[in-house]
Amino acid sequence: DSGVTQTPKHLITATGQRVTLRCSPRSGDLSVYWYQQSLDQGLQFLIQYYNGEERAKGNILERFSAQQFPDLHSELNLSSLELGDSALYFCASSSVGDLRYNSPLHFGNGTRLTVT
Amino acid sequence: KNQVEQSPQSLIILEGKNCTLQCNYTVSPFSNLRWYKQDTGRGPVSLTIMTFSENTKSNGRYTATLDADTKQSSLHITASQLSDSASYICVVSAQGNFGNEKLTFGTGTRLTIIP
Numbered sequence: 001d002s003g004v005t006q007t008p009k010h011l012i013t014a015t016g017q018r019v020t021l022r023c024s025p026r027s028g029d030l031s032v033y034w035y036q037q038s039l040d041q042g043l044q045f046l047i048q049y050y051n052g053e054e055r056a057k058g059n060i061l062e063r064f065s066a067q068q069f070p071d072l073h074s075e076l077n078l079s080s081l082e083l084g085d086s087a088l089y090f091c092a093s094s095s096v097g098d099l100r101y102n103s104p105l106h107f108g109n110g111t112r113l114t115v116t
Numbered sequence: 117k118n119q120v121e122q123s124p125q126s127l128i129i130l131e132g133k134n135c136t137l138q139c140n141y142t143v144s145p146f147s148n149l150r151w152y153k154q155d156t157g158r159g160p161v162s163l164t165i166m167t168f169s170e171n172t173k174s175n176g177r178y179t180a181t182l183d184a185d186t187k188q189s190s191l192h193i194t195a196s197q198l199s200d201s202a203s204y205i206c207v208v209s210a211q212g213n214f215g216n217e218k219l220t221f222g223t224g225t226r227l228t229i230i231p
Contacts, residue, residue: 002159042120042205042221043160056218090159102148102167105219107159 003027006091006108014116018079021111023091025072031055031096032074033105034066037088049074081115088112118143120208120222128228133196137225139189139206147209151180151191154203154224163191163204193227201229 003026013019025032034046045058049068060066063081068074078085092105120141129135141149148167152160164173164180166189172181177194193200203224210218 002161004159040223042223044221045219058218092159102165104150104162104165105160107161109157109159 002106002108004091004093004106004108006089006111008111009109010112010114012114012116013081015081015083017081017115018077019081019113021076021078021089021091021113023074023076023093023108025074025091025093026106029093029095029106030072031094032068032072033092033094034060034074034076035090035092037090037110039087043090046076078113083115086113086115118208118210118218118220120206120220122204122206122222122225124225125223126226126228128230129196131196131198131229131231134192134194135196135227137191137193137204137206137227139191139208139222141187141189141206141208141220141222143187143208143210143220145211146184146187147211149180149182149189150207150209150219151178151189152205152207154205156202160205196229198229198231201227203227 005024007022030051033048035043037043046060047066048056066076088110090110092107094103096103123138150165151163154160166182179192182189205224206222
């Protein structure tokens, strides 16, 4: 068990809708990362938060947004959903904000989003 | 553009045999290279992390090697077990702006161990 909790595990919704994915990082970890994994694709970095502030941004669409709350849990909001947004969304946490220090990333088990 | 390529895409071996997975990368400036194991429907789990100065690192029956000159890494699995069936993902870290690391993920090698 990585200690990273993601809810819900599965989500099925229709195009045009909005959903919120939730992530609780490992106890003591200040950084939260969000990744998208589409079928047969590598994980794509979306966004990183460190201690409540946005730290780095990847290929995140304007329809997507995220935040990290004072208790360090994070939410990823996906709106105006399209069929192509169907994917596994992973949250990961680390104790540092900068992976230069070889700090391991601890991944949750993901939320599988299906847009119909 | 930073890229990580893994080979083979998939591999099937008999239980008890050894195997080697390959990772080639074009990531600059290089910071570190990570191997992850991802079971179906689960999140990736870290196996090894290697910096520029490390040539080899072991974690039980898993041994990773790194050749920073040729930009190649391999993951060797010894005496495979059924529980080794998973995807193995190579991840290369490049130093980004303001010291933030950017991770580039390979698409993984799907390993299946058969009894």
